[in-house]
Amino acid sequence: QVQLVESGGGLTQAGGSLRLSCAASGFTFRSYTVGWFRQAPDKEREFVAAISWGGDRTLYADFVKGRFTISRDNAKKMTYLQMSSLQPEDTAVYYCAAGHVIKFEHTTGYEHWGQGTQVTVSS
Numbered sequence: 353q354v355q356l357v358e359s360g361g362g363l364t365q366a367g368g369s370l371r372l373s374c375a376a377s378g379f380t381f382r383s384y385t386v387g388w389f390r391q392a393p394d395k396e397r398e399f400v401a402a403i404s405w406g407g408d409r410t411l412y413a414d415f416v417k418g419r420f421t422i423s424r425d426n427a428k429k430m431t432y433l434q435m436s437s438l439q440p441e442d443t444a445v446y447y448c449a450a451g452h453v454i455k456f457e458h459t460t461g462y463e464h465w466g467q468g469t470q471v472t473v474s475s
Contacts, residue, residue: 361469374448
């Protein structure tokens with residue numbers, strides 16, 4: 353059974369840090385691009401960051417550059433999103449997704465999605 357399970361979300365104050373994790377199972381994780389997306393209430397899901405299957409290529413949304421870092425451990429079938437300097441506008445449900453994608457920032461092409469983890473940043 354294909355699964356992506358996010359963890360690490362929670363409540364933090366502005367300026368704080370969180371590390372999200374995404375555990376994969378049921379598919380050949382090492383051959384998939386992994387992306388992180390987020391969705392705030394009443395907003396569309398938006399791209400946050402992605403990492404290629406080999407980890408040699410990453411892409412970030414402009415609004416997280418310099419604050420978030422994506423990484424992966426293929427041996428453990430894990431992907432991570434280290435988030436720092438968090439701001440209230442970063443409050444959202446964060447999803448990880450895996451797929452054989454061409455455009456990292458587009459949701460189309462991502463075949464597998466997790467259920468999401470809530471991140472709340474207070475001012």
